[in-house]
Amino acid sequence: MSAGRARTGATVPTGEVGAAGASSPARTGGTGSADAAAPVADAAASVPRLVLGSASPRRLDLLAQIGVVPDAVLPAEIDETPGPGELPRDYVARMAREKAAAVARAAGDGAGLVLAADTVVFAGRRILGKPADAAEAAAFLYLLSGRRHRVATAVCLLCPDGARARLVETRVRMKRLSDAEISAYLRSGEWRGKAGGYAIQGIAGAFVSEIIGSYTAVVGLPLAETAALLAGNGYPLRFEGPAA
Numbered sequence: 001m002s003a004g005r006a007r008t009g010a011t012v013p014t015g016e017v018g019a020a021g022a023s024s025p026a027r028t029g030g031t032g033s034a035d036a037a038a039p040v041a042d043a044a045a046s047v048p049r050l051v052l053g054s055a056s057p058r059r060l061d062l063l064a065q066i067g068v069v070p071d072a073v074l075p076a077e078i079d080e081t082p083g084p085g086e087l088p089r090d091y092v093a094r095m096a097r098e099k100a101a102a103v104a105r106a107a108g109d110g111a112g113l114v115l116a117a118d119t120v121v122f123a124g125r126r127i128l129g130k131p132a133d134a135a136e137a138a139a140f141l142y143l144l145s146g147r148r149h150r151v152a153t154a155v156c157l158l159c160p161d162g163a164r165a166r167l168v169e170t171r172v173r174m175k176r177l178s179d180a181e182i183s184a185y186l187r188s189g190e191w192r193g194k195a196g197g198y199a200i201q202g203i204a205g206a207f208v209s210e211i212i213g214s215y216t217a218v219v220g221l222p223l224a225e226t227a228a229l230l231a232g233n234g235y236p237l238r239f240e241g242p243a244a
């Protein structure tokens with residue numbers, strides 16, 4: 001959520017995976033034998049097209065974790081500037097909605113389902129988006145050090161008959177960080193592109209002493225809520241997961 005940052009990018013079909021449906025359990029019949037061809041085709045016909053409106057590799061990875069492979073990935077180009085006095089929960093919900101709407105417009109007719117999400121760290125009313133530079137990342141880390149904060153992730157699924165949304169909030173406590181730890185972390189570069197300037201799934205996992213809520217929401221996509229949204233709107237989930 002760095003202010004005013006627009007994203008660029010063209011439609012990136014998930015290519016072989018999406019086209020062949022090879023690793024999407026929603027699109028596979030499971031046997032791969034010639035005899036199973038007809039049932040596989042029938043199953044595929046009933047699965048709506050899914051477009052992920054995101055440039056975040058983490059969101060794609062999290063979907064893959066539950067065996068969902070979007071047919072296309074189209075980053076949203078929107079203005080991410082918070083409105084004057086806009087509260088964190090309102091802001092994150094608006095961002096997810098606007099990302100999904102922008103991607104649906106770009107994808108045109110036949111987009112099917114469009115999924116988008118937005119994550120912010122917040123402390124009180126203060127929104128900590130993606131730091132613009134190392135100085136801002138340092139300011140965020142000093143602010144979060146030794147304190148509890150919240151992470152809000154909004155998910156929006158655009159369906160042909162309207163939008164469905166979920167807001168997931170997680171409480172995170174960070175241990176007190178020394179100057180040396182913050183300097184080293186800044187040098188790692190991990191803070192780049194991460195709300196609040198840290199990544200719980202990375203080195204900063206060592207800074208988090210407590211989490212109450214959804215770990216996957218902090219990483220960028222709450223899987224329980226996303227799976228429920230997809231399953232409730234005609235996108236079957238088989239929970240077979242990626243091949244071991």
Ligand SMILES: Cc1cn([C@H]2C[C@H](O)[C@@H](COP(=O)(O)OP(=O)(O)OP(=O)(O)O)O2)c(=O)[nH]c1=O
Pocket residue numbers: 001007053054055056058059075076099117118119120121130151193194195196198199200201218219220
């Ligand atoms: C707090 C935290 C955030 N993040 C990430 C999740 C999001 O990708 C990012 C917040 O920025 P977002 O604007 O939510 O997402 P994005 O710009 O990365 O991708 P998109 O194209 O979908 O808009 O911070 C982590 O990876 N780990 C963490 O611990």
